[in-house]
Amino acid sequence: MAEPDFRLPAFDENRHDPLKPNRRALVLGFAATVTVGGLGTALYLGKVGYDVRRNKMHDSRLKNILVQTPTVYQVTEGLKEKAPLALVVEGRVDLEQALSQWGADKAGEIRDKAQTWPQLQVYAAGDMMYFIYFDEGNVMRDYVYVSS
Numbered sequence: 001m002a003e004p005d006f007r008l009p010a011f012d013e014n015r016h017d018p019l020k021p022n023r024r025a026l027v028l029g030f031a032a033t034v035t036v037g038g039l040g041t042a043l044y045l046g047k048v049g050y051d052v053r054r055n056k057m058h059d060s061r062l063k064n065i066l067v068q069t070p071t072v073y074q075v076t077e078g079l080k081e082k083a084p085l086a087l088v089v090e091g092r093v094d095l096e097q098a099l100s101q102w103g104a105d106k107a108g109e110i111r112d113k114a115q116t117w118p119q120l121q122v123y124a125a126g127d128m129m130y131f132i133y134f135d136e137g138n139v140m141r142d143y144v145y146v147s148s
Contacts, residue, residue, distance in 0.1 A: 054127075054128075058125065058128050058130075058145050059145070062130060062132075062143045062145060065078065065079075065140065065143075066140055066141075066142070066143060069139050069140060070139070070140050071134075071138045071139055071140070072119065072121065072134050072138045072140075073138075075121075075132060075134075075140055076121070076123075079123050079125070079130070082125060082126075083123040083124060083125035083126075083128075083130055084123065084124060085121060085122075085123055086122045086123055086124040086129070087121070087122040088120075088121050088122075089114070089119075089120040089121065089122065095110075095111070095114055095120065098110075098122050098131070099111070102122065102129040102146060102148050103129065103131060103144070103146050104146075105146050105147070106144055106146050109144055110131050110144050110146075113131075113133050113142050113144060114133070116133070116142070117133035117134060117135055117141050117142060118134070118135065118136055119133065119134035119135070119138070120132070120133055120134075121134070124148070125145075127147060127148055128145050128146065128147055128148060129145065129146050129147075129148045130143060130144075130145050131143060131144040131145070131146070
């Protein structure tokens with residue numbers, strides 16, 4: 001009885017595989033797609049995370065101010081460094097100008113609150129605009145912030 005031969009056939013470098021170039025292109029194309037997709041996903045998630053953090057920071061800043069029921073003067077002085085006064089809204093024309101310039105995203109909410117409270121001032125906080133509402137006694141009563 002002859003013993004089985006378990007040796008692999010010799011590798012022939014000259015042998016031509018017609019599918020080899022296509023496989024290489026397919027693998028490279030797949031790898032490039034996965035890489036670009038991963039990069040795009042990472043950038044998108046980074047942007048979403050930044051926006052969430054930024055909105056939370058501005059909201060907590062304004063909530064902390066509102067709880068103290070400050071006057072117009074106190075708000076303006078307190079925000080002077082980080083959010084200087086940009087506009088004192090003195091009528092419908094000023095309100096519409098402010099909305100067209102900064103508040104288009106939340107125009108309905110800003111208009112509704114402007115009808116509720118008699119005074120509105122707009123502060124520029126970097127890439128955010130604060131629309132802060134005051135009552136007849138010059139006390140802060142509400143706010144809306146939008147990305148400029």
